[in-house]
Amino acid sequence: MALRIACVLYDGFLLPDVAGPISAFEFAGVVATGGYRIEAVASSARAVRSSAGITINAADYRDLEGCDIVLLPGGISPRDPAAYRDILPFIRESGRLRRRIIALSSGTYVLAxxxxxxxxxxxxxxxxxxxxxxxxxxxxxxxxxxxxxxxxIWTCAGINAAIDVALAVIAEDYGAAAAQRTAAGLLMPFRRLATQSQRPALTEAATADGRVTEVLAWAQERLHEPLGVERLAGRAALSIRQFGRAFQRSTGMSPAKAIEHLRVERARAAIEGGARAFDEVADRFGFGSPDRMRRAFLRTIGRTPQQLRREQRLADLRRRRSGGHASQTR
Known part of the structure; x- marks a missing residue:
């Protein structure tokens, strides 16, 4: 039985936020039993105009006969609640019913x-x-x-990340193999880490200050070493205050937070790649101890290394028991 997705549209929605993940969900139906049934809904039955000027015909959300997933694209003007005010009742109802909600980029404004x-x-x-x-x-x-x-509730950073989220949801519903085949069909990598997050965007933003870019690249090769702000600032040949301001301006985060994210990203990849000893992983990526690594994981991705490993084992077990497909029981 197909899982039902309600794609919620409002005037000025970003077309790529819809086209990307919908393509992934559509293709998943080819490689996985069940797949997804996708329906566009809006505040009324009408043609909804995207930011690109292309329209999509949508049904009135009040006529929707239930759904499993709500897909909420970002918009060209998230500063203006008037653009999406009429769909807020549906979002509130979906939250109350604990439907899975996927907000893409500035769609997070709508949820807020x-x-x-x-x-x-x-x-x-x-x-x-x-x-x-x-x-x-x-x-x-x-x-x-x-x-x-x-x-x-799932949220993501931008257009390309919207497909990453779709692949993660497909993996949750039908297993990693189905998500991997979907990604291959879309010529997409499977799978970028959630904690890899906006690393490409951060790197591109940092090009405004070459010193910040160089420090990021240098730090990634030395995660096992102490990387306090004093050392990072020294590498950039800036005072601590100057470096902190330049780093925040270029990347949108503090140096300490960025280093923590880099460490969590690499440690998570090692754990999901089969690393067994948490103390060795913690030492290899500069956490100092498994307990510090656990706290960093909680701050960054909201889960501990133990939970990640347990979830992976349970997912593998479910796939073996169901012949390769995750249970669709809700």
């Missing part, structure tokens, strides 16, 4: 205005981070991660 993000950690595009934090100071925003799952 709907009041469904209380006590949750979310991601949005790094270029929107400062404005988002000012507008929604009570929402815990992570400006580094590519995408993030907190309970039944």
């Amino acid at each position: 205005d709907a009041g469904v993000l209380e006590g949750r950690r979310v991601v949005t595009h790094w270029g929107l981070a400062a404005e988002f934090m000012e507008r929604f100071p009570d929402v815990a925003l992570d400006v580094a991660n590519l995408f993030l799952r907190d309970g039944h």
